[in-house]
Amino acid sequence: MPELPEVETVRRGLLPVMEGFAIDAADVRRPDLRWPFPERMAERLAGKTVTALRRRSKYILADLSSGETLIVHLGMSGRMLISGRMPGDFFHDHAPTEKHDHVVLEMGSGARITFNDARRFGAMDLWPTETLEEHWLLKPLGPEPLGNAFHEDYLAERLRGRNTPIKSALLDQNVVAGLGNIYVCEALFRAQVSPRRKAGRISDKRVRSLVPIIRDVLTEAIAAGGSSLRDYRQTSGELGYFQHTFRVYGREGLPCTTPGCGGTIARITQSGRSTFFCPKCQT
Numbered sequence: 103m104p105e106l107p108e109v110e111t112v113r114r115g116l117l118p119v120m121e122g123f124a125i126d127a128a129d130v131r132r133p134d135l136r137w138p139f140p141e142r143m144a145e146r147l148a149g150k151t152v153t154a155l156r157r158r159s160k161y162i163l164a165d166l167s168s169g170e171t172l173i174v175h176l177g178m179s180g181r182m183l184i185s186g187r188m189p190g191d192f193f194h195d196h197a198p199t200e201k202h203d204h205v206v207l208e209m210g211s212g213a214r215i216t217f218n219d220a221r222r223f224g225a226m227d228l229w230p231t232e233t234l235e236e237h238w239l240l241k242p243l244g245p246e247p248l249g250n251a252f253h254e255d256y257l258a259e260r261l262r263g264r265n266t267p268i269k270s271a272l273l274d275q276n277v278v279a280g281l282g283n284i285y286v287c288e289a290l291f292r293a294q295v296s297p298r299r300k301a302g303r304i305s306d307k308r309v310r311s312l313v314p315i316i317r318d319v320l321t322e323a324i325a326a327g328g329s330s331l332r333d334y335r336q337t338s339g340e341l342g343y344f345q346h347t348f349r350v351y352g353r354e355g356l357p358c359t360t361p362g363c364g365g366t367i368a369r370i371t372q373s374g375r376s377t378f379f380c381p382k383c384q385t
């Protein structure tokens with residue numbers, strides 16, 4: 103499932119072929135993904151210029167010259183494929199249409215953008231840009247982890263007195279938006295905080311230390327995604343998934359990498375999801 107750094111990588115990959123360009127034609131090949139598409143979606147997209155391409159949490163937001171914003175969520179398996187003419191004189195052949203190519207945008211930049219989603223947990227909607235924050239998917243979201251509203255005082259305040267494990271508290275999208283399972287595991291590992299510890303019972307100093315650590319974990323992953331973007335133009339034109347090494351995620355049974363620890367990474371299930379952590383140095 104794409105997490106925030108993957109979504110940001112997709113946004114950055116789409117930027118040079120979408121922002122500032124018109125959608126010459128939109129081909130909407132089914133009535134829905136996870137939810138029904140908005141009415142007359144193809145007509146509402148065609149002929150409109152993408153004035154800005156932004157991200158909020160794991161949603162890609164394409165502001166249109168019509169005053170509406172196209173909201174895109176990749177869901178579990180959504181992929182974006184760019185074909186056609188690319189900035190820098192790269193060219194990807196138009197792949198034959200595949201079964202799971204659900205929405206195709208022909209851009210004035212010469213690029214064709216294909217949204218493919220085998221499992222159809224993805225979503226698209228159109229909403230007035232002016233009241234975007236009121237959209238039912240965006241309204242419940244807390245601050246962006248890389249934004250100014252997410253800071254030490256804020257997190258300390260939000261976690262005070264909370265009786266849930268810190269892992270669950272950080273996955274709560276109302277506390278901080280877009281933080282998913284992998285990067286919460288990584289952040290707690292670096293902070294040496296046990297994922298099972300009650301959020302309200304962690305010392306103020308340790309709670310505060312989580313803020314720069316969360317920012318670092320995400321920033322490093324976005325940088326890794328950025329290097330993957332340098333390759334995609336020469337390869338498939340597919341955006342969004344890249345190789346990234348984790349310090350704790352997926353490392354069950356392997357030695358802990360904290361210097362001098364000597365522990366072994368364990369896996370437990372919390373709220374139905376795998377948590378990877380070192381029981382020795384994460385306390």
Ligand SMILES: [Zn+2]
Pocket residue numbers: 358359360363364365366380381382383384
């Ligand atoms: Zn350890």
